[in-house]
Amino acid sequence: MISPEKGTYEYKVGDHVLIIWNNEIYPGKILSLSDDGALVRCMKKGSKCWKWPTVKDEVLYAWSDVLRAIQPPKLLSRGSYFVKETDEKQ
Template sequence: MESDDSTSDDHFFDVGNEQPTEENNVPSQKVENSTGKYVVVQFEQSYFPGKITNVSRVGATVNVMERAGKQWKWPLKKDEIFYRNDEIVMGINAPMRRGKRALFDVPELKDILE
């Protein structure tokens, strides 16, 4: 019997056709759903980068970053939340560390958030 909480590395979130919607600048795309991949999630009309920590057929648990000015940082306490497939917007590259203060750039979000 298969469970929704399986952690297979061959899941995909099919979220559209890689074209921005009229409501935002976010291109919808097919997102690989596997533990350790970086994604952007939508929560209350805002976008957050994060790392998938667990997957299921209906979504994934994502440890999300928090905004720090124009950059991002990992919160002191993990912010792991389950997001449905339709809330996982796009796959991204690993955030790029800037300087010595544990701040990160997420280039894929620059056009969306500005």
């Protein structure tokens, strides 16, 4: 999200965030920022955990679709991750 000072952002490259797409929430990592939104590489949900897809899912999301910053996903084993903000009951 753009702050009142032009060219400064609430997020930074490398931040992990939650985005909304198709009424679903996905974790991802910010690759770049612009006035229009954030380029985010998103994870995909496996049967029990999150994974980084082999074909990179990188999309420029509007700021309205970037929900909030989160803690980095926790590696469980061999490419499987736990995302506290999506996996724990709120």
